[in-house]
Amino acid sequence: MLIPHARRPTSNVAITIASVALTATGFLLYHTWSDTDSWSLAKPLPVLTTSDGIPKKIWYKLGPKGLTNATRAWTNTCIDGNPGYAHEFMTDESGDAYVAARFASRPDIVASYLGLTIPILKADLLRYLLLVADGGVWSDLDVSCAGVPMDAWVPAAHRADAGLVVGWEFDVGWGENIIRQFTSWLIMARPNSPHLWAVVEDIVQGIQDKTAEHNVTVAGLQLAMVGEVVDFTGPRRLTRGVLKSLARSLNVTAIDQANITHLVEPKLLGDVLILPGFAFAASANTYDEKLRAGLGPPLVKHHYAGTWKNKNGGEVAG
Template sequence: MLLPRPRSVSKIATFTVIAALCVTCLLLIHVWGLDDAGFRTLRARPLQPAADDGLIPKKIWYKLGPKGLTNDTRAWTSSCIDGNSGYAHEFMTDESGDAWVAARFNASRPDIVASYLGLTIPILKADLLRYLLLAAEGGIWSDLDVSCAGVPMDSWVPEEYRAQAGLVVGWEFDVGWGENIIRQFTSWLIMARPGSPHLWTVVDDIVRGIQDKTAEHSVTVAGLRLDMVGEVVDFTGPRRLTRGVLKSLAHTLNVTAIDHANITHLVEPKLVGDVLILPGYAFAASANTYDEKLRDGLGPELVKHHYAGTWKNKNGGEVAR
């Protein structure tokens, strides 16, 4: 005759099943998320820790606004994700970005935390976040309106430069603009090893700029408005990136300034110190015009920027409604 199962054992078994289900649900929530546009977004994680081989980590960073992905940005980001299966990727949100900055820098750089969390202008936060992520974690930053042109990311840095390149940038404006143009690196696509001193210089310059502007206008960081900071491209965008990188590079090379004649009008990648500068056709083919006789010798277009310009409004980007 079968003896009745003790009630305590039954309770333990029931609790174990419920606990297992809860853990499973939490894991699924951690890996999968629904963005505000109703799309299912995979936050891919490496199956194992990335090897610390001193190279640029194989991870693509994205930042979602409150509206999430659109049909266009889903297609553009998928072209890079699906075409580079060996790369992890992560879609940061306003909430996860705030949490990461607070956790990562609370003890070491409270000035960064105060500046970042205090900002209410979306594009300023997005710009600062990209530099922070790459400086601390390394990898590849890509804006949502960038699509890949079918060239594997593994080949973006020529073999002869991979051991030396700690930061990879590409010209946005270089060839076909004359000499009066203000040249700048693209900020929509940047590649870096963790710890780049040049990106830390950019971060420090932005934090100092925020402190200066709040003092100038007698406001808190949250009180900063677009009309107070001037041009975004100068304050946190590509011109700020370009100035900071070249300033830091000159310091590390112990020169007064980087000779622009040595790094402009590029038709092939140029390594200066540990910064690899790619020609305009790499990240910004549509923004550069090359002489007909040069075109056959140029390398491939790596990405296409679609200039969605979601930050160009009175709010400085998407805001939650």
């Protein structure tokens, strides 16, 4: 079951905090949304929500070695700074159980997720699946909160409408040739965001395309086969999927990025709230003195631990 206030791990040993109880008989509770929906999810337990409907829960994913002193300190800033929020540290085992149970009606998603052997690809896909199924706040382990309570991250004027909250990673100070992307280290969402569903569908299709191209199983995929992780499952994939879905929901051919870039304050487009670069990625954006005077405070700091940047695509046990 979901644990309302899951205890943070107290050692570097990854502690399995099962999000879904899988009994020996495989008994599951399912919630089917409507006769017209093509999918169903295992029924979640209630989680406190903010006034904007975004659940008050912070999701993390541990590698095989658990928390380091640094990641424990960083995550503590968000956990302790938001006492009204539940938090959960997913592990490889609990992540597998969660996806198998919550997406049982989508065997293509389950097979794709469980088949992946590259840690960063699974971690990327898991964050989108968690937010699709239960919503809340996804945070990478190397993100610390900067002192502004999460309840204040969404301006009051947008709380009724914002179903997905993202922030620019590269926006101001990079010129016009940069490939702009949303951060994937911090995402906020209501459950069942159609835009995150689009990201999931694109990733699953990408996995199917690559396995066919290289004539391998999902487990046989290697980093060299999928190309750039940022494009395959990471922030560029997130950005493309969200903007594509948002354009579809607004009945336009494409989103004009001129309307959502160079931001100095949050911008709501449809049900997607886009935060300026300083919100989630202050160190990655450069503002001139005039602009800096009118900016709000950073919300988080990303410490760029980069534990996935190796030949394994992530941390391994041992």
